[in-house]
Amino acid sequence: MGTVLTITMFSLMASILMTLVRALKGPTSYDRILSVNAIGTTTVVGVVVMGFLKGRPDFLDLAVVYALVNFVATVAILRFVEQRRLG
Amino acid sequence: MSSFLLIDMILLGLAAVVAIGVISVRSLLSATMLGGIYSLLMALIWQNMNAVDVAFTEAAVGAGISTVLLVGTLLHTRRETNQSPAIHWPALLTVVLTGSFLIYGTVDMPDYGDASAPIHTGRVQQLLGQRVGKVDNEGVHHAWTYSTMAEQSVERDEPERSFPPERSHGEDHGGDAEAGAHGHPNDDFKGHSPNTVTSLLAAYRGYDTMYETAVIFTAGMAMVLLLRRREERA
Amino acid sequence: MxxxxxxxxxxxxxxxxxxxxxxxxxxxxxxxxxxxxxxxxxxxxxxxxxxxxxxxxxxxxxxxxxxxxxxxxxxxxxxxxxxxxxxxxxxxGLRPWQRPGDAENVYTRKHPDKRAPYFSAAPKDPLASSTSAEQGQQLEASDE
The missing domain is CATH 1.20.58 (Methane Monooxygenase Hydroxylase; Chain G, domain 1)
Structure with a gap:
């Protein structure tokens, strides 16, 4: 089972790498926001997979926090881009 | 090479790429978002090191609060850096020298999980000779219970505790002679952890938890401030 | 297994x-x-x-x-x-990419009678300003 989880982890990291290239290239800021959001979701899944890979599924609390924080960060950036003000 | 080491190396490489991207991109908004990616990757690295509390703080501070604060700062500044990226040679030299010294320092460090590391050797004989949690030759399991501690400390007339507790490094340390002088009667460590790092962490556990709670509370407050409804200003 | x-x-x-x-x-x-x-x-x-x-x-x-x-x-x-x-x-104002040769700012290819804009509440209606060719340009250089 550990092999399957390790392969999944590597494919998630490959996905992060490709999305990261798009975040570095741009060209518009919306591409970057989209890439950050996709990397955030992939990281949440990666945290869960890593928890099972280590045999400690207690790490799932971390993934719950991440899923919420990632959404908040995306909303903050979008409010800045769209309305030029926060809150 | 274990797969955890390989994952760690790949994640650190990705984090290095993101860091170079942060300092080389012109748009400040892009740098802010790349900083968010950096902290996400760092949290995966912390989790790979089994440091879940640090990963928690990184999630709340790095990906959440610092992104919101930096975006709020961007509202009052321009969106672009006004100078072209140039290499400042003395700064680069300083950074490279410091990094080289740090890497040189890690060569002398013990291996990860090495039992003969200095933090273990101080009390590792006691660790091997302790009775709590083990089954002795008579088949008696020395369980760690609060009730026995309470009973025996009443009838024992406990002496004053001293910190740090006096160590006993004798070869004949069986734990019977002075066992239970401090802490649990069956505890050969007199209520302290055998691992130095663990005992330090336990001693400052309250501050650690207090500031982590403060961080999480701040993150929650920022979430409320960001997502609340408010009437439109004209 | x-x-x-x-x-x-x-x-x-x-x-x-x-x-x-x-x-x-x-x-x-x-x-x-x-x-x-x-x-x-x-x-x-x-x-x-x-x-x-x-x-x-x-x-x-x-x-x-x-x-x-x-x-x-x-x-x-x-x-x-x-x-x-x-x-x-x-x-x-970011507009979708089009192949060269497509009609300007018309984003439905198969059904010409269903050419309603995707977001009718958008302030910049793509059909209302279909004469300006600059409207279809992407904001490529807006960030770099």
Whole structure:
């Protein structure tokens, strides 16, 4: 089972790498926001997979926090881009 | 090479790429978002090191609060850096020298999980000779219970505790002679952890938890401030 | 290998495939609006497959509940975030990429009578200003 989880982890990291290239290239800021959001979701899944890979599924609390924080960060950036003000 | 080491190396490489991207991109908004990616990757690295509390703080501070604060700062500044990226040679030299010294320092460090590391050797004989949690030759399991501690400390007339507790490094340390002088009667460590790092962490556990709670509370407050409804200003 | 290991393997393989193809799509698609498709696929279906696959690996109800919580959070927030990004991009005036030779600012190819704009409430209606060729230009240089 550990092999399957390790392969999944590597494919998630490959996905992060490709999305990261798009975040570095741009060209518009919306591409970057989209890439950050996709990397955030992939990281949440990666945290869960890593928890099972280590045999400690207690790490799932971390993934719950991440899923919420990632959404908040995306909303903050979008409010800045769209309305030029926060809150 | 274990797969955890390989994952760690790949994640650190990705984090290095993101860091170079942060300092080389012109748009400040892009740098802010790349900083968010950096902290996400760092949290995966912390989790790979089994440091879940640090990963928690990184999630709340790095990906959440610092992104919101930096975006709020961007509202009052321009969106672009006004100078072209140039290499400042003395700064680069300083950074490279410091990094080289740090890497040189890690060569002398013990291996990860090495039992003969200095933090273990101080009390590792006691660790091997302790009775709590083990089954002795008579088949008696020395369980760690609060009730026995309470009973025996009443009838024992406990002496004053001293910190740090006096160590006993004798070869004949069986734990019977002075066992239970401090802490649990069956505890050969007199209520302290055998691992130095663990005992330090336990001693400052309250501050650690207090500031982590403060961080999480701040993150929650920022979430409320960001997502609340408010009437439109004209 | 028990039966649950096979199920986990199948689901994790599907999730890995979706994550990889999503990464390739985000990297290779020609413009922002087409990149939304692989990004949304990775966000919703890929994570769902991986998390469902991991559900078969535990017998702890607390872990299962946390996995369900993560799935529901992600299913709520990821499409919302993608939608918000798209709306912000459209409102700022980013227009979809077109092949050379296509009619300017007409985004439906097969059904000419259904040429209503995608977002009728958008302040910059693409059909109302179909004479200006600059409208269809992307905001390529807006960020660099």
């Amino acid at each position: 028990e039966w649950n290991d096979y199920l986990t393997g199948v689901f994790l393989a599907l999730g890995s495939f979706l994550a990889l193809t999503g990464g390739v799509g985000i990297l290779r698609m020609p413009d922002f609006y087409s990149r939304l498709h692989p990004a949304g696929k990775t966000d919703s279906l890929g994570q769902l497959m991986v998390l469902i696959g991991l559900c078969f690996q535990t017998s702890d109800w607390l872990v299962l509940a946390k996995l369900g919580l993560i799935v529901s959070f992600l299913m709520l927030t990821a499409p919302t975030a993608t939608h918000a990004i798209t709306k912000a991009a459209w409102l700022e």
